[in-house]
Amino acid sequence: MRTEGPKRVQRCLKIRLLGFNLLTAIAIAACQGNVNPATPEASTPSAASGDCRTIQHKLGETEICGQPQNVVVLGPNMLELLLALDVQPVGFADRFAFHSGNFDNPAQQIPYLGKQVTGQPANVGLAFSPSLEAIAKTNPDLILGSTTNEAQYETLSQIAPALLLEWFDTETNLQAIATALDHPERAEPLLVAMTQQVASAEAELAPVVAEQPRVLMLLSNPQLAQLAVFTGRFSLCDTLVADLGFQLVLPPSAAESALNQPVPISLETLPQLNEADSIILLGYNDQANQLTDMDEFEQHQLDGLPQQWEENEIAQSLDASKAGRVYFMPVYLCAGLPGPIGTELYLEELQEQLLPPE
Numbered sequence: 001m002r003t004e005g006p007k008r009v010q011r012c013l014k015i016r017l018l019g020f021n022l023l024t025a026i027a028i029a030a031c032q033g034n035v036n037p038a039t040p041e042a043s044t045p046s047a048a049s050g051d052c053r054t055i056q057h058k059l060g061e062t063e064i065c066g067q068p069q070n071v072v073v074l075g076p077n078m079l080e081l082l083l084a085l086d087v088q089p090v091g092f093a094d095r096f097a098f099h100s101g102n103f104d105n106p107a108q109q110i111p112y113l114g115k116q117v118t119g120q121p122a123n124v125g126l127a128f129s130p131s132l133e134a135i136a137k138t139n140p141d142l143i144l145g146s147t148t149n150e151a152q153y154e155t156l157s158q159i160a161p162a163l164l165l166e167w168f169d170t171e172t173n174l175q176a177i178a179t180a181l182d183h184p185e186r187a188e189p190l191l192v193a194m195t196q197q198v199a200s201a202e203a204e205l206a207p208v209v210a211e212q213p214r215v216l217m218l219l220s221n222p223q224l225a226q227l228a229v230f231t232g233r234f235s236l237c238d239t240l241v242a243d244l245g246f247q248l249v250l251p252p253s254a255a256e257s258a259l260n261q262p263v264p265i266s267l268e269t270l271p272q273l274n275e276a277d278s279i280i281l282l283g284y285n286d287q288a289n290q291l292t293d294m295d296e297f298e299q300h301q302l303d304g305l306p307q308q309w310e311e312n313e314i315a316q317s318l319d320a321s322k323a324g325r326v327y328f329m330p331v332y333l334c335a336g337l338p339g340p341i342g343t344e345l346y347l348e349e350l351q352e353q354l355l356p357p358e
Contacts, residue, residue, distance in 0.1 A: 055180050057163045058147045064161045067182040072135050072160070074145035075127035076113065076336040077167055081177050082144065083116045084340045085186050091124040091138040092117075095336060098291045099123065111297045111332060112345060135159055142180060168235050170194075170339045190340045201347045202244050208354050209245040212277035212325065216249040217241060219262050219282050219331060222303040224312060228262035229254050229273075230282075236342065237282055237334035241350070249276040267314055278354070279320045281305060282331035301330035327353040 052065040072091035073079045079092055092103060092110070099109040106117035122138050125131035128148045135143065136159050143162040145152075156162040163180060165173045171191060178187035217230035217238050230238035232248045242248055251273060254263035283305040291300060306328050309315045320326055334346045 051182070053179060053182075055163055055176055057165055057176060059150060059153050059162075059164045062157070062161045062163055062180075064142065064180050066141075068140075068142035068161075068180065070138060070140045070160075071142045071144065071181075072124060072138055072140040074124070074130050074143070074149055075167070076111070076332075077146070077173075077338055078144040078165075078177075079110070079113055079117075080337045080339045080341045081170075081174055083113060084174070084190055085178055085181060085183060087181055087183075088117065088119050089121045090119070090140060091122040091135055093124045093127045093130045095127050095332070096286060097126060098297075108294050109291075111294055112337060113341065114294055116341075132156070132159065144177060144180075168338045170236075174339065194340050194343050197344055197347055198240065198243060201351060204351055205244050205354060208356075213245070213247045214249050214275055214277045215241060215246040216273050216276035216279045216320070217282065218279065219284070220305060222283060222285055222305045222308060224267055224305070224308050224315070226264075227267060227270075228264045230262050231260070233260040234262060235335045236338040236346065237331060240334070240343070240346065241280070244350070249273050267312070270314055270318060274318050276318070276320050277323075278325040278327065279318070281309065281326065281328050282334070283328060284331045297332075298330050301332060302328055329353070 051067075052063055054061050054063050070090040071082060071087060072093075073082050073089050074093045076095060079089060082089055094110065098111065100123070102120060102123050103109045103114075103117065104120045106114040106120070108114065110117060122134055124134040124138070127146070130145075130149070130152065132152065132155055135156070140160040143156050143160050145156065145162065145164050146167045147164050148167075149156065149164055153162060153164055161180075163176060165176060174190060175184070175187045178184050219228040219230065220226065229251060230241075230248065231250060231254045232238045232242040238248065251263065251265055251269065253265070283302040285301045285303045291297060309321070309326060309328075315321055315326075329349050333349065334342060336342070337345065
């Protein structure tokens with residue numbers, strides 16, 4: 001295991017969302033909000049007296065008093081952090097409308113996280129366009145969202161204290177939310193555990209990295225009609241793979257790009273990237289089909305993508321395809337859940353698929 005791993009993990013945890021507007025038509029996460037660069041990014045308690053503290057976030061400062069009991073979360077990334085901090089939501093807005101009505105059976109209605117939701121939170125709409133009326137009905141004392149909720153921030157703040165945070169900045173977000181919940185001591189152990197999990201996975205995958213170091217990471221819809229290359233500078237999906245020691249294969253347009261976002265490419269250009277030892281295809285299905293069984297979520301998100309890849313002449317001409325080293329997983333897993341829970345699940349998925357069978 002390389003000694004610099006934990007330092008790279010910390011960089012991974014601090015990846016920020018820049019230019020996510022490229023992906024608004026696709027899978028998960030957020031489109032770029034207008035952020036004031038002068039706004040402080042660290043979140044620390046103020047010196048206010050009593051049980052009040054001031055939390056700095058992307059839209060300014062918010063004072064929170066007491067210990068919030070009714071928390072509304074706008075986005076799976078916020079739900080993940082809330083659950084990791086051992087707090088249950090009263091309202092939740094997912095990225096896509098996988099379920100209509102309140103979450104009366106969250107285990108079968110919320111991808112990946114539903115089994116950890118013990119209550120029946122209200123469905124307050126979509127993460128980027130939540131129902132303000134539905135939020136108000138939950139009588140919240142804290143609202144957690146991302147910078148893509150900037151247009152609603154003023155109204156949200158009138159309903160309850162609101163924090164708008166960057167989608168992928170797990171370290172800052174976890175510390176901010178823990179402080180807002182009056183449990184600042186809960187953040188650091190989670191961050192330490194994430195670092196340890198990545199270090200352990202790095203050791204397990206070291207033989208694979210040594211033998212097949214070059215990985216092409218692609219984002220695609222089920223029809224292979226919208227392809228993009230992950231650059232290693234965007235989200236947990238690609239930064240974590242790079243932190244594990246893999247070398248991401250990039251087209252010149254991606255290598256030269258200063259933007260921290262996937263770079264669109266055409267299917268016809270894939271042979272130019274044939275140096276890849278392996279290919280990881282992160283699939284998405286943005287059709288808001290109502291799902292009644294979250295055990296079918298992965299199938300819904302990939303929705304024929306492996307078959308499309310197998311039947312495509314260009315895709316099958318690649319050395320990685322011929323060697324049987326093409327792997328499929330939903331992008332929602334790593335882009336929607338960039339925190340402690342998602343990191344553990346994503347690492348498990350990578351190890352399950354990339355490690356040779358015993």
